[in-house]
Amino acid sequence: MKYNWSIIGHEKQLKLIESDILSENISHAYLLAGPNSVGKNTVAKKLAGILQCSNDFCHACPTCLQIEKGVHLDTIEMIDDKESIKIDDVRKMIERCNMTRQSNYKIFLIQTIERMTTDAANSFLKMLEEPPERTIFILTTNNVRAVLPTIISRVRVMNFALVSAGYLERKLREMYSECDEDTIKKVGLFSLGKTGKAVNLMENPDELANYIKIYSDVIFFLEHKNITERFSYVSDLVEDETKIDTFVTILSNVLRSKILDGENAYEHIDTVLKIDEAMTLIKKNVNLKLVLENLMLSLK
Numbered sequence: 001m002k003y004n005w006s007i008i009g010h011e012k013q014l015k016l017i018e019s020d021i022l023s024e025n026i027s028h029a030y031l032l033a034g035p036n037s038v039g040k041n042t043v044a045k046k047l048a049g050i051l052q053c054s055n056d057f058c059h060a061c062p063t064c065l066q067i068e069k070g071v072h073l074d075t076i077e078m079i080d081d082k083e084s085i086k087i088d089d090v091r092k093m094i095e096r097c098n099m100t101r102q103s104n105y106k107i108f109l110i111q112t113i114e115r116m117t118t119d120a121a122n123s124f125l126k127m128l129e130e131p132p133e134r135t136i137f138i139l140t141t142n143n144v145r146a147v148l149p150t151i152i153s154r155v156r157v158m159n160f161a162l163v164s165a166g167y168l169e170r171k172l173r174e175m176y177s178e179c180d181e182d183t184i185k186k187v188g189l190f191s192l193g194k195t196g197k198a199v200n201l202m203e204n205p206d207e208l209a210n211y212i213k214i215y216s217d218v219i220f221f222l223e224h225k226n227i228t229e230r231f232s233y234v235s236d237l238v239e240d241e242t243k244i245d246t247f248v249t250i251l252s253n254v255l256r257s258k259i260l261d262g263e264n265a266y267e268h269i270d271t272v273l274k275i276d277e278a279m280t281l282i283k284k285n286v287n288l289k290l291v292l293e294n295l296m297l298s299l300k
């Protein structure tokens with residue numbers, strides 16, 4: 001490949017994007033679709049950089065530095081802040097879209113496009129249908145089924161799937177040859193095919209240490225069935241919401257990998273379904289303590 005995309009896997013998709021760049025056949029809109037943490041946003045930003053920088057996203061010129069910081073005038077980013085994208089946000093985008101361009105392109109990076117309200121999406125659609133010259137939309141979604149078909153029909157969809165555990169571990173070994181095998185295996189387990197997540201953990205030792213700590217808690221839980229101990233852990237856990245997310249994700253991944261290994265599969269499938277249910281409730285901010293206590297009771 002010509003460019004260093006700084007992600008693992010997705011070679012087929014990246015080659016397609018590269019051939020669009022090299023043949024100067026850039027689509028006016030891309031939708032990078034797939035689960036979270038597989039590298040979609042990294043690719044989106046990289047693509048914007050390659051198109052704007054006269055030296056293939058050199059990471060040294062003012063354009064690149066501004067894009068990296070998210071302050072480049074002609075590269076407008078809408079990062080997923082968990083809020084919906086409303087019609088006012090789209091109006092602001094249209095204003096930016098109509099402003100005179102000073103760079104190669106006017107690029108809109110919009111993360112998690114399914115956040116758009118129906119009103120916003122309809123207004124956005126008009127801009128997508130008749131964009132000013134050299135305007136490019138790079139959109140991402142975690143759930144392509146939640147994106148309006150009218151939007152899908154006007155963009156080039158690129159699917160980013162999970163990669164297999166074996167492939168991910170092999171790539172991590174190549175990229176981080178200094179790293180010990182136990183850490184590689186653990187990162188593989190924590191990310192479960194999510195390549196972006198794996199790279200993120202490898203690059204952030206503090207985050208990784210935190211995951212390993214919570215992983216040992218999870219293993220402790222699965223080995224000790226004392227409800228009092230489990231409940232007292234839950235009391236600590238609810239103090240820190242980001243920790244809840246990590247705990248539940250690792251718990252789910254550990255059980256999923258046991259299912260893949262064929263270990264007590266039926267029993268674990270049941271628990272994984274309960275974890276998914278709990279995750280949905282946690283997102284809806286239902287009484288966290290209650291949700292987690294119920295989950296602890298259902299752990300075998």
Ligand SMILES: [Zn+2]
Nearest residue numbers: 053058061064
């Ligand atoms: Zn540059």
